[in-house]
Amino acid sequence: MFARRFSESSYRRSQAATGVPVRPTAIARGLTLRVLGAGEDAAERERIAQHLIDELSREAGLPPCQVVVPDRPQVHRHDGQRLQSKTYGYYTYRLDAQGKVAWARIRIYHRTAVQQRVIAPKVFLNTLLHEWTHHYDFHGLRLPRSYHTAGFFARLRALADALEVGYVLPPEADAAGPSAGGAASAD
Numbered sequence: 563m564f565a566r567r568f569s570e571s572s573y574r575r576s577q578a579a580t581g582v583p584v585r586p587t588a589i590a591r592g593l594t595l596r597v598l599g600a601g602e603d604a605a606e607r608e609r610i611a612q613h614l615i616d617e618l619s620r621e622a623g624l625p626p627c628q629v630v631v632p633d634r635p636q637v638h639r640h641d642g643q644r645l646q647s648k649t650y651g652y653y654t655y656r657l658d659a660q661g662k663v664a665w666a667r668i669r670i671y672h673r674t675a676v677q678q679r680v681i682a683p684k685v686f687l688n689t690l691l692h693e694w695t696h697h698y699d700f701h702g703l704r705l706p707r708s709y710h711t712a713g714f715f716a717r718l719r720a721l722a723d724a725l726e727v728g729y730v731l732p733p734e735a736d737a738a739g740p741s742a743g744g745a746a747s748a749d
């Protein structure tokens with residue numbers, strides 16, 4: 563989305579931090595199950611996902627993060643024959659003049675790119691936890707960049723395991739190296 567300079571120190575620190583970002587409460591675990599059971603209404607999904615993110619952010623001492631679930635297909639490129647890329651969701655934040663977080667936002671599209679079906683509950687939850695891990699990277703670990711390192715996926719997995727929903731993640735973390743990420747946004 564934005565061309566940004568690769569930050570080697572961010573990458574190394576991201577690799578090294580493999581622990582769980584937060585020790586979730588029973589409330590967070592309950593909300594996680596409610597996200598999985600939220601059904602096919604985008605507004606309801608958004609509402610419950612917001613409660614979960616509020617709970618995780620509060621426990622982790624992070625600034626609030628808004629969740630937006632547009633009832634729209636994922637952004638994608640299509641060459642006429644096959645899907646070339648797609649984005650389940652992304653994370654953005656802005657700082658105010660004092661360097662404090664003015665706002666932070668997770669956006670997750672409610673429908674698949676081509677067939678425009680409602681995305682599966684596990685995919686939705688996986689994406690939600692993934693984007694919140696970016697929020698944690700920037701404002702918990704205070705990394706200037708949030709990369710998809712092996713450490714990033716270890717944090718995500720530790721979080722999902724602590725929430726007792728490790729099964730929503732793919733079996734192998736696909737740590738692809740320094741691809742996405744940025745000071746203000748990440749896929």
Ligand SMILES: [Zn+2]
Nearest residue numbers: 692742748749
């Ligand atoms: Zn990401």
